[in-house]
Amino acid sequence: MRVVLALTAVLMLAGAIPAAAAPASPAPETLCQVKDKRVNELSGLVSDGEHWYAINDGGTKVQVFVMDRKCQVQKVLTDPTDPYDVEDFARGQDGTLWLSDTGDNRAKRETVALLELKPSGGPAVVHRLTYPDGPHDTEALILDQSGTPFLVTKDLLGTSKVYKPSAPLATPGPTKLEQVGTLRVHSTDTPGGPVGSFGSALITGGATSADGKVIALRTYTDAYLYAVPDGDVAAALQREPVRIPLPNEKQGEAIAFEPDGTLLSASEGVGEPVRAIKNATALVTPQASAPKPGGAATPQPAAEDADGFPVVPTVAIAAVVLLAAWFLLSRKRRRS
Template identity: 60%
Template sequence: MSTGASWRCRLRSVTLAVLLGLPLAAPAAADPVPAPVPACTITDERLTELSGLVADGEHWYAANDGGTAATVYVLGKDCQVQDVITASTDPYDVEDLARAADGTFWLSDTGDNDSDRETVALVTLTPNGESTFFRLTYPDRKHDAEALVLDGAGVPYIITKSPLGTADVFRPAGPLASPGPTPLEQVATVRLNSTDTPGGPLPGLVGSVTVTGAATSADGTAIALRTYTDAYLFPVKNGDVVAALAEEPVRVPLPNEAQGEAIAFQPDGSLVTGSEAGTDGAGQPVNVVAGAARLVAPEPPAEEEKPRSGSTVSSASEAADDGLPAAPAAAVTIAAVGVVYLLFRLLRRRRSN
């Protein structure tokens, strides 16, 4: 393309932008996705099947896959077990962990690899070791599920595990009864696309779409679903979990974890992930994605511009009421038209020469 033709194309683009009132500058780029950083390594033999995590400002709280008692391990930020909270309730297959605003832990006893459970369950566990057992039934068929989140009101949501990339979301259809069962209702479906992020025990791209854990941020404005290879962050508005899971998520590639199932948000919005020990039985790191929640944080409301001292027009709307264009808009439009005119004159002059 000749120089003159290039100038004419640019001139037409600028002219069209001015006439349509379009911005002349490109929008700012989105925040980059932070890289996960290993914080420490879990070597305690009691946590070789790490499946659920929650976090507060001082500790990580961990749950093992399976088990014969409702148990939560209290970890320091050095990955060392400092305490164990347990109750005599015997779950079938614990797969995830959540924590309510009052400090009560919720263990998701929802694993069903062989599709042979007539009911699944949730177990609550208080910090002093008191537990309550809630049986649940699906409305359609048997499901294997490894992910649990709580909304701001403490309502639990169970997200199923599917190697086809379609996860169903269920919540209790009414108040939970103990021992129950309480019927569940399906409220959403989440579809994930395969990625080439390495990790997990499943072959090919299957592991990248299989949901293995979930978490809610401390302020309730973000939900994270994880697969064996990636985390997906969803913005939550007005506490609406169902609407949030219908939004387009932000994907955060995770490190090559042997069997990554655990995920949590720290109070500062950092994302914490962990893995089962895998086939070699070696200790696995806890990985942290600093400030991940900001990737889907709601934008702060725009501050109302105050009139300058001595101004006779206090707002754009008042200027319009007076039959005048708003001062900033008029200035930008006049300047842009001036630029277009000068470019036009310059181009005409070059062509005449």
């Protein structure tokens, strides 16, 4: 951990991680603790208003844990399909569950996949996807009002990319993805996560409100809520978000909306809590519908030297490389 803190400090001094002041927002309320040892790597969460549906990341078969409001597992939906690394979870308007098998820490997968599962039963349907620009590690899935999936990458250098399918999903595919935007989240001083301040800039999950008017992205330490007044997710991510700190989550990756607009968050680890921010969607005011000045969600070009190469402090590059290597090696998952 001292190595992580030291590298993060180097990045801060080098100007690679600008600090952001936290706005006033309600504190998360603990609802219950997930003590079932089967749900030890909770990475995705959705709600139908009566039950919570939870997934672990990784795994050798599809497993969806159906929990009550006391974090007790009531049943498990299973399918023999062997995913590579499921990282996020979404629920369609018709109740269909979508598992985002898009984790790729080593950036070597030729295809990723969305797994479609009906709670009423039947086999999982696999939809394979390909990126237009090579592999990415992706931990956030968002469904828009029409059910179109959007993937937001987890980028170690701070600028995430946003993709959606370029055509209707094929079975098994692959269907080509197209990039529809970029997103930059700066580090914050919210405590928590496995890698200190560095983790506060890594996108680890996404969610959509029941009416589709608000979308949420989260890092290990904070949630960001965006207004989607017209259903256009790509445009929404160009707007100024409302930031909600989610302090002291061990490894926060799960985020979800209740039908009433309550925001839920949860972390990996047995005994970790599910927490709630009541009426979270009400925090996104009409003013949030305005685009950021100059489209601030898209990063500005880096300064260049006389030969046209980006100017980045050498110490920052070294720190990023070392920290990225440490982070990848320290992750417990996955298969080679």
